[in-house]
Amino acid sequence: MYFTTISLASLAALTPMVSALGSAVVYNKCDFPVYLWSVGSSVSDAKTLVAGEGGYSELYRSDDTTGGIALKMTLEEDGLTTSKPQTIFSYALNDDESKVFYDLSDVFGDPFTGHTLSITPSEDSCKDICWNGGISASYVSNTEACTQDADVTLTLCADSC
Numbered sequence: 001m002y003f004t005t006i007s008l009a010s011l012a013a014l015t016p017m018v019s020a021l022g023s024a025v026v027y028n029k030c031d032f033p034v035y036l037w038s039v040g041s042s043v044s045d046a047k048t049l050v051a052g053e054g055g056y057s058e059l060y061r062s063d064d065t066t067g068g069i070a071l072k073m074t075l076e077e078d079g080l081t082t083s084k085p086q087t088i089f090s091y092a093l094n095d096d097e098s099k100v101f102y103d104l105s106d107v108f109g110d111p112f113t114g115h116t117l118s119i120t121p122s123e124d125s126c127k128d129i130c131w132n133g134g135i136s137a138s139y140v141s142n143t144e145a146c147t148q149d150a151d152v153t154l155t156l157c158a159d160s161c
Helices: 008-014
Strands: 023-028 034-039 047-049 056-060 071-074 086-093 101-108 116-121 129-131 144-147 152-155
Touching: 023 034, 023 047, 023 071, 023 086, 034 129, 047 056, 056 071, 086 152, 101 116, 101 129, 116 144
Parallel strands: 023 152
Antiparallel strands: 023 056, 034 047, 034 071, 071 086, 086 101, 101 144, 116 129, 116 152
16 A cells, blocks of 8 residues: 655645635524525525524625625515515625725515615624615715625614614
8 A cells, every 4th residue: 555644734835725704694583484585696495584583595606797786685485586676785896806895775665664675794894784674875886895804794673774
């Protein structure tokens, strides 16, 4: 038999440097189910976020075609394909992947009217986004940025911001 010994230093030199990436997380604290699709250049199957306990998480990823990923949520199972009101939690990594940009928006209406939506990054130095009443308080951009290794969590029907 023939054995080869490789030092840890040699193995480390052969392994490409990998940056840690955080995750986009959605937690459903509402008393009703929410349906979520992860959308880039392709669309995932619908994920059901169970009332009061459902959650979804995905590691940040890039999409060369769209430039970012949109987590689209509706209150109806077929809401994405039937253009029902949608809340969209989007994120995009910048070119060198040192930052993640995230935002919150609605299209076709405001499905979470009357409920608080709160985006909270895991790093205290990054800014939260809060929609009391489920609607953006302004017409200016809701886009913020954080380090690419921070998790960013959207809580649906949050207790407060």
